[in-house]
Amino acid sequence: xxxxxxxxxxxxxxxxxxxxxxxxxxxxxxxxxxxxxxxxxxxxxxxxxxxxxxxxxxxxxxxxxxxxxxxxxxxxxxxxxxxxxxxxxxxxxxxxxxxxxxxxxxxxxxxxxxxxxxxxxxxxxxxxxxxxxxxxxxxxxxxxxxxxxxxxxxxxxxxxxxxxxxxxxxxxxxxxxxxxxxxxxxxxxxxx
Amino acid sequence: xxxxxxxxxxxxxxxxxxxxxxxxxxxxxxxxxxxxxxxxxxxxxxxxxxxxxxxxxxxxxxxxxxxxxxxxxxxxxxxxxxxxxxxxxxxxxxxxxxxxxxxxxxxxxxxxxxxxxxxxxxxxxxxxxxxxxxxxxxxxxxxxxxxxxxxxxxxxxxxxxxxxxxxxxxxxxxxxxxxxxxxxxxxxxxxx
Amino acid sequence: xxxxxxxxxxxxxxxxxxxxxxxxxxxxxxxxxxxxxxxxxxxxxxxxxxxxxxxxxxxxxxxxxxxxxxxxxxxxxxxxxxxxxxxxxxxxxxxxxxxxxxxxxxxxxxxxxxxxxxxxxxxxxxxxxxxxxxxxxxxxxxxxxxxxxxxxxxxxxxxxxxxxxxxxxxxxxxxxxxxxxxxxxxxxxxxx
Amino acid sequence: xxxxxxxxxxxxxxxxxxxxxxxxxxxxxxxxxxxxxxxxxxxxxxxxxxxxxxxxxxxxxxxxxxxxxxxxxxxxxxxxxxxxxxxxxxxxxxxxxxxxxxxxxxxxxxxxxxxxxxxxxxxxxxxxxxxxxxxxxxxxxxxxxxxxxxxxxxxxxxxxxxxxxxxxxxxxxxxxxxxxxxxxxxxxxxxx
DNA sequence: CATGAATGAGGATTCATTCAT
DNA sequence: TATGAATGAATCCTCATTCAT
Numbered sequence: 001x002x003x004x005x006x007x008x009x010x011x012x013x014x015x016x017x018x019x020x021x022x023x024x025x026x027x028x029x030x031x032x033x034x035x036x037x038x039x040x041x042x043x044x045x046x047x048x049x050x051x052x053x054x055x056x057x058x059x060x061x062x063x064x065x066x067x068x069x070x071x072x073x074x075x076x077x078x079x080x081x082x083x084x085x086x087x088x089x090x091x092x093x094x095x096x097x098x099x100x101x102x103x104x105x106x107x108x109x110x111x112x113x114x115x116x117x118x119x120x121x122x123x124x125x126x127x128x129x130x131x132x133x134x135x136x137x138x139x140x141x142x143x144x145x146x147x148x149x150x151x152x153x154x155x156x157x158x159x160x161x162x163x164x165x166x167x168x169x170x171x172x173x174x175x176x177x178x179x180x181x182x183x184x185x186x187x188x189x190x191x192x
Numbered sequence: 193x194x195x196x197x198x199x200x201x202x203x204x205x206x207x208x209x210x211x212x213x214x215x216x217x218x219x220x221x222x223x224x225x226x227x228x229x230x231x232x233x234x235x236x237x238x239x240x241x242x243x244x245x246x247x248x249x250x251x252x253x254x255x256x257x258x259x260x261x262x263x264x265x266x267x268x269x270x271x272x273x274x275x276x277x278x279x280x281x282x283x284x285x286x287x288x289x290x291x292x293x294x295x296x297x298x299x300x301x302x303x304x305x306x307x308x309x310x311x312x313x314x315x316x317x318x319x320x321x322x323x324x325x326x327x328x329x330x331x332x333x334x335x336x337x338x339x340x341x342x343x344x345x346x347x348x349x350x351x352x353x354x355x356x357x358x359x360x361x362x363x364x365x366x367x368x369x370x371x372x373x374x375x376x377x378x379x380x381x382x383x384x
Numbered sequence: 385x386x387x388x389x390x391x392x393x394x395x396x397x398x399x400x401x402x403x404x405x406x407x408x409x410x411x412x413x414x415x416x417x418x419x420x421x422x423x424x425x426x427x428x429x430x431x432x433x434x435x436x437x438x439x440x441x442x443x444x445x446x447x448x449x450x451x452x453x454x455x456x457x458x459x460x461x462x463x464x465x466x467x468x469x470x471x472x473x474x475x476x477x478x479x480x481x482x483x484x485x486x487x488x489x490x491x492x493x494x495x496x497x498x499x500x501x502x503x504x505x506x507x508x509x510x511x512x513x514x515x516x517x518x519x520x521x522x523x524x525x526x527x528x529x530x531x532x533x534x535x536x537x538x539x540x541x542x543x544x545x546x547x548x549x550x551x552x553x554x555x556x557x558x559x560x561x562x563x564x565x566x567x568x569x570x571x572x573x574x575x576x
Numbered sequence: 577x578x579x580x581x582x583x584x585x586x587x588x589x590x591x592x593x594x595x596x597x598x599x600x601x602x603x604x605x606x607x608x609x610x611x612x613x614x615x616x617x618x619x620x621x622x623x624x625x626x627x628x629x630x631x632x633x634x635x636x637x638x639x640x641x642x643x644x645x646x647x648x649x650x651x652x653x654x655x656x657x658x659x660x661x662x663x664x665x666x667x668x669x670x671x672x673x674x675x676x677x678x679x680x681x682x683x684x685x686x687x688x689x690x691x692x693x694x695x696x697x698x699x700x701x702x703x704x705x706x707x708x709x710x711x712x713x714x715x716x717x718x719x720x721x722x723x724x725x726x727x728x729x730x731x732x733x734x735x736x737x738x739x740x741x742x743x744x745x746x747x748x749x750x751x752x753x754x755x756x757x758x759x760x761x762x763x764x765x766x767x768x
Numbered sequence: 769c770a771t772g773a774a775t776g777a778g779g780a781t782t783c784a785t786t787c788a789t
Numbered sequence: 790t791a792t793g794a795a796t797g798a799a800t801c802c803t804c805a806t807t808c809a810t
Contacts, residue, residue, distance in 0.1 A: 005793090007794090026219065026305050026307060028218065029220060033778095043780085043781085044795070044798095047780095047782080048794070053779095112300050113301050113304070114216065124362050145373070147377070150354075150362070151370065151373055151374060154352075154358070154377075155347065155351050155374075155378070158354045160346075162346040163343070165304075166346070178340065184337075185346075185381040186347070186381070225803095234770065234772060235771090235772085236772075236808090237769085237770060240769070244806075389772090390773070391773090410690050410691060412604025416800075416801060417799095417801090425775085426774065428802080428803080429773085429775070431801095431803080432772095437800095437801070493688055493689050496684050496685055496688040498600065498605075508746050529760075529761075531761070534738075534739065534746070534748045535758060537738070538758075539731065539762070542738045543730035543734055546726075546730040550700075550730070554700050556724060569765040569766065570765070572764045573762070582790075607784080608783070617791080617792085619784085619792090620793075622785095623786085629785090770810100773807100773809085773810105774806100774808075779803080779804105784799105787792105787794085787795075789791100
């Protein structure tokens with residue numbers, strides 16, 4: 001009994017094409033037929049893997065977000081001190097954000113426009129739970145300002161997206177030195 | 193060159209409708225006919241005021257950006273000290289960003305997606321020239337870290353957009369206290 | 385203030401094209417583009433006059449049914465005796481059914497398949513109210529069998545559709561003589 | 577010529593699924609994949625049994641028509657008198673028409689719309705040959721009006737389909753009494 | 769200036785049919 | 790024989806833009 005398998009490769013090709021095309025053209029300028037062409041499949045094939053365009057983008061979003069989280073907390077050890085822990089996580093986030101431009105831009109676009117189902121986005125910054133936990137510890141032991149999580153995120157994490165875009169779009173390079181500066185700025189804004 | 197007999201009211205209505213609809217539905221989900229309806233004009237009338245859809249959005253973007261800049265630097269006096277000057281400007285930006293949600297969200301959407309002509313967006317953060325000048329002074333006199341303008345902007349200004357969105361979308365309130373916290377975080381990240 | 389009018393001619397052309405094409409190809413084989421072409425308009429124009437394909441067919445159905453009823457009861461006088469009244473109505477129905485083949489076939493197709501919204505069809509044979517009233521009188525005075533309306537309709541009216549189709553499709557002509565035969569058969573089946 | 581190793585069960589399942597789905601959704605709303613699903617086979621399997629969709633429906637039509645004829649003339653004895661013979665056949669037709677709703681509806685839909693190849697339908701009412709023969713005898717011996725077969729059919733047989741649909745769709749029940757009424761009406765319309 | 773009607777080009781999606789196993 | 794995957798062609802419908810008044 002030989003059954004064909006829906007190929008995971010095809011699915012990935014579709015997801016990747018979606019990311020690239022949505023990044024460069026925006027969601028609604030990205031025709032399903034173009035996604036199909038870039039993934040080397042027929043338009044109809046997309047519908048074997050995804051329910052419709054919205055579903056394709058939702059799943060792509062969740063997938064990228066998972067990649068992000070997985071990368072960021074891989075190797076992270078909850079036993080580290082708050083100071084160390086923060087720097088470790090921050091540098092992972094920086095690495096992802098600055099190197100995986102496609103992923104970051106895609107997440108950005110999804111977070112700033114109504115192209116994603118409310119449901120898919122709703123979690124907010126919950127996916128960074130270990131970081132939020134670290135902040136709790138930091139606040140308790142007096143290392144980190146007792147700000148709202150949103151505030152801490154806004155000043156210590158979110159700026160990285162802007163820097164990545166600035167690097168991409170304008171004449172601005174992010175080398176070793178700048179990343180260290182960024183870390184200092186981040187840490188200074190939230191440390192006590 | 194047609195005389196400006198065209199009603200400025202109608203133009204404004206169109207611009208405002210564009211902002212509202214693009215904010216809630218995104219650029220490509222916003223049909224010209226809906227913009228027309230919301231502005232109480234015929235679709236054809238739009239083309240008396242704007243060349244096409246792209247032009248409408250571009251002009252809207254530039255207009256909002258101008259409103260932003262005008263508001264921010266109104267009353268600003270270049271004679272102030274770096275410390276004072278920064279706080280004054282920052283608080284104006286905060287006021288605009290947090291109160292004029294429609295404008296801010298629209299700018300955000302334009303800055304994070306390819307809905308605006310490269311040309312219209314190209315200026316980057318040049319529109320904040322007086323702030324950039326202040327930063328130069330600050331770096332010279334040793335009050336402000338000698339970071340790139342993009343870095344300074346990323347940590348002291350950009351987070352406000354995120355906070356506004358967090359306030360809109362999640363259960364997070366920005367009162368007097370939080371704004372002061374935000375200012376502290378901003379200042380700590382860039383001050384020497 | 386010159387306003388253009390949605391042209392009633394265009395609407396009629398669309399309705400007529402629908403009838404013809406649905407008759408010869410069936411509902412789902414009839415592409416909107418073909419209807420448009422036959423009516424000499426752009427496909428998009430259809431949507432100025434009708435909400436969608438379903439609406440187009442529903443409205444066409446109701447329009448044809450109205451034409452039918454109007455034709456049948458024009459000149460009908462409720463004062464006539466049951467016998468006379470029945471013959472008068474019957475002959476009008478026969479005239480319409482046998483001459484207006486397109487209309488009759490269309491009604492037939494709508495009545496025998498699920499191409500019409502339940503709502504649009506729901507009235508059943510209510511549109512023949514004056515005939516139903518006549519039958520009531522006939523039953524009361526003992527001229528007409530006390531059968532259900534459906535039964536009376538099935539035997540005295542409905543056969544005409546079949547005859548029309550037989551005439552169209554097979555080698556069967558309906559002249560003066562045959563129509564008289566049909567009337568006799570109809571009357572004999574329901575008279576007391 | 578492939579041996580008939582193909583499962584007759586599967587074929588029947590396909591035919592039955594076709595009948596049910598076409599009845600409730602119409603021909604062109606009935607996707608091959610849905611027929612396959614209802615028959616518990618793969619879409620591809622259909623093409624082992626039928627050339628294509630049209631062939632599937634054509635064969636289904638002929639099969640149902642055969643069931644109809646077989647049922648109607650089973651036990652029929654050509655020796656019966658015209659009067660008796662007609663009643664016997666009529667009652668068999670009535671039984672089939674009123675009980676086998678799925679079959680009847682399917683035949684109806686095929687007869688009233690262009691979903692069947694002209695060729696498959698062409699026989700008209702030839703499949704009722706024993707009845708047509710009976711009518712010939714009836715006309716010769718002066719029991720039955722010398723009408724065209726189509727006329728006789730239209731008034732004595734065809735109304736049953738309408739009654740079945742009325743029963744299905746509207747608030748109208750066909751019990752013993754009504755069936756007898758129907759027979760009287762039928763007979764009265766064609767008897768001399 | 770202003771408009772409602774009209775449209776052609778294009779997009780998402782479905783489906784009968786074929787292919788590879 | 791039987792299948793699930795794959796697809797190209799076709800369909801409905803939308804929309805930015807233009808036209809006629």
